[in-house]
Amino acid sequence: MSSVVQEEIQLGAGLKEIALEVVERAMKAGATACDAIARDGNEFSTLVRVGNVETLKESGARALGLRVFVGKRMAATHTSDFSPEGIEQLVSGAIMLARTTSEDPNAGLPDRSILGFLSDDLDLYYDDVYSLSTADRIDYARRAEASAMAADKRILNSDGGSFDAATGYKVLANSLGFVGDYRRSYCSISAVPIAQVDGSAMQRDYWYSASRTLAQLESPESVGRKAAERTVRRLGARKVATQKVPVVFDPMVSRALIDHIFDAVNGDAIYRHASYLAGKLGEQIAGENITIVDDGTMKGGFGSSPFDGEGVPTRRTVVIDRGVLKSYLLNTYTARKLNMQTTGNAARGLTGNPGIGSGNFFLQPGQESPQQIIAGVKNGLYVTEFLGFGVNLVTGDFSRGASGLWIENGEFTFPVEEITVAGNLKEMFRNVTAIGQDLEFRSSIAAPTLRIDGMTVAGE
Numbered sequence: 001m002s003s004v005v006q007e008e009i010q011l012g013a014g015l016k017e018i019a020l021e022v023v024e025r026a027m028k029a030g031a032t033a034c035d036a037i038a039r040d041g042n043e044f045s046t047l048v049r050v051g052n053v054e055t056l057k058e059s060g061a062r063a064l065g066l067r068v069f070v071g072k073r074m075a076a077t078h079t080s081d082f083s084p085e086g087i088e089q090l091v092s093g094a095i096m097l098a099r100t101t102s103e104d105p106n107a108g109l110p111d112r113s114i115l116g117f118l119s120d121d122l123d124l125y126y127d128d129v130y131s132l133s134t135a136d137r138i139d140y141a142r143r144a145e146a147s148a149m150a151a152d153k154r155i156l157n158s159d160g161g162s163f164d165a166a167t168g169y170k171v172l173a174n175s176l177g178f179v180g181d182y183r184r185s186y187c188s189i190s191a192v193p194i195a196q197v198d199g200s201a202m203q204r205d206y207w208y209s210a211s212r213t214l215a216q217l218e219s220p221e222s223v224g225r226k227a228a229e230r231t232v233r234r235l236g237a238r239k240v241a242t243q244k245v246p247v248v249f250d251p252m253v254s255r256a257l258i259d260h261i262f263d264a265v266n267g268d269a270i271y272r273h274a275s276y277l278a279g280k281l282g283e284q285i286a287g288e289n290i291t292i293v294d295d296g297t298m299k300g301g302f303g304s305s306p307f308d309g310e311g312v313p314t315r316r317t318v319v320i321d322r323g324v325l326k327s328y329l330l331n332t333y334t335a336r337k338l339n340m341q342t343t344g345n346a347a348r349g350l351t352g353n354p355g356i357g358s359g360n361f362f363l364q365p366g367q368e369s370p371q372q373i374i375a376g377v378k379n380g381l382y383v384t385e386f387l388g389f390g391v392n393l394v395t396g397d398f399s400r401g402a403s404g405l406w407i408e409n410g411e412f413t414f415p416v417e418e419i420t421v422a423g424n425l426k427e428m429f430r431n432v433t434a435i436g437q438d439l440e441f442r443s444s445i446a447a448p449t450l451r452i453d454g455m456t457v458a459g460e
Contacts, residue, residue: 015040015062016181018082019173022066025091027175031068031098033109035174035311037350039063042130042167048141049160056138065350068094072103078350106336110310114342115178117307118314123300125183126213129165137163140189140220147224148193152232159192159204161224178311185212186302189220191227197235203415205230205384210442212300230384233405237415239459240406246380247421247455248373248407251438253383254447258363260391260398260425261292262445265319265327266356267334267345269393276396276426277325285325286429289366292320294329296344296359303360303444309348314359317343323430329356363447366435370449373434375410381457382407383421396425420458428452 015038026034040062047055064087065078075097079090132140145161165187173179190208207227209218218226249257269275277285296314298304307313310332317327330338331346331354347357374382387401403417436449 015169015171016173016179018064018087019171020179022064022087022091023173023175025087026066026068026094029091029095030070031095031175032071033069033175034094035067035109035172035178037065037348038171039065039350040169044130044134044137044165045162046138046141046164047160047162048138048145050158051142051146053138054160056134058134063350064090066090066094067351067353068098069108070095070098072105072107073098073101074104074107074353075101076351076353106333108332109174109176110312110332110342112176115174115176115311116313117180117311118297119306120297121299122182122297122304122306124212124304125167125185126215127185128214129185129187129212130167131214132165137165143220144189144191144224144227145193147221148191148228148231149224151193151225151228152195154195154197154232154235155193155228156196157194157202159194161191161220162189164188172307172309172311174311180307180311182306187211187214187217189217189223191224193224193228193231195228195231195235200236203231203234203237205234208442210302212302233412234384234403234415234417237403237417239418240381240416240457241460242456242458244454244456246377246433246451246453247457248377248380248382248434249450249452250382250384250404251436251440251446251448252442253386253402254363254450255443255445256386257428257450258292258361258447259445260393261320261429262294262329262358262361263391264393264396264425265325265329267328267330267338268356270328271334271337275393277328280325281328283325284323285426286320286323287432288323289432289435290320290323290429291318291364292362293318293364294343294345294359294361298360301360301444302441303358305359308344309346309354309357310342312342312344312346314344317345317359319361329358331356358444360441361445362439362441363435363450365437365439365448368434368436370436370438373436373449373451374407374412376434377407377451378409380407381405381416381419381421382412390420391425398423398425398428416459418459422456422458423452423454428455
């Protein structure tokens with residue numbers, strides 16, 4: 001190892017140089033191809049419950065991951081030991097493991113010709129997420145909880161208010177000459193109040209705000225008030241009779257439906273024939289009002305990055321265009337299995353082969369407001385929470401526990417719980433009769449308010 005890199009390690013800096021040095025050492029040790037990831041990050045988290053600090057965590061970590069190929073054999077190792085001895089063990093261990101694994105004809109790095117990264121600033125990093133003192137961060141959490149507790153006399157307890165912040169730096173280098181790096185930042189506030197009235201069952205709900213920059217967070221007070229509003233509206237919840245009705249999905253849960261579509265177009269599920277969308281490219285698989293996009297290039301997006309986990313530039317991919325399935329989401333391996341091209345959706349940790357990750361995966365919004373959609377329902381359900389799991393991607397069958405609010409003549413009438421909402425994804429996305437204009441990203445997957453007709457609500 002060069003003296004320059006040894007000095008960089010000792011100083012706790014130079015991740016790009018370290019990653020390049022690891023690649024060089026792996027190639028000299030017998031790898032026919034390899035890539036290395038170096039990461040450095042800081043995390044802060046605090047939870048305040050009933051005004052008292054319950055947890056306070058702050059950490060920093062650096063780590064290296066190495067993936068090597070010996071012909072068509074692959075192995076991966078990782079370490080947090082940046083000493084020369086630790087890196088030597090990282091490299092030698094990976095080479096030794098690769099020589100003992102089975103060959104895979106689809107293994108390997110992407111073609112050199114498609115490697116690269118976006119040159120535009122994607123607004124992924126802001127210094128201000130760490131601009132607050134520890135006392136101020138705790139105060140943010142305390143203010144969110146206090147606002148929720150003060151919003152309504154029926155709120156008697158709390159599961160806490162929280163504030164989180166994180167920054168990270170990532171470098172990816174490979175033996176084909178690619179080297180790229182970027183920084184990210186993140187911060188969030190949340191509140192989870194508990195309400196009860198007249199000895200009835202306790203109810204809880206939550207609200208949160210998340211952003212790349214502190215400047216764009218909702219205020220702790222507004223987060224607390226919204227959490228309180230969502231909680232007290234659940235008081236007095238009851239079951240309803242089993243029936244088929246229109247179901248309106250709040251954006252906080254409609255994104256879960258879009259997440260199921262992401263799972264169904266995931267290249268791993270497609271080549272394994274574990275998705276009801278396998279073999280459906282070019283076919284009408286949803287209503288003409290459904291357009292779903294995966295975009296890793298959005299400025300400030302939670303799923304944005306200049307390159308994917310293999311060094312391929314991220315991009316905007318229209319997955320479903322007016323109901324027609326246009327693309328799967330692929331990394332290099334799944335693309336080779338399917339005789340297709342990667343879509344720049346490789347996602348990986350420090351070790352192992354890349355999986356498939358989303359960019360910013362979303363359903364394009366419609367023209368109606370949530371109020372207009374609800375006003376158009378004579379008798380139906382507004383879902384505010386899903387419980388458990390119940391989706392069969394092979395058949396498309398969907399059945400999940402839920403809670404929410406009952407709609408009569410276009411207005412909320414009473415809260416509902418202990419019910420199941422059921423249908424089939426094949427039909428559900430053909431029966432979307434209204435799409436809201438309220439698309440908002442609180443994570444990398446998002447959807448506006450949705451109305452789906454003809455779903456089964458199972459209760460009493």
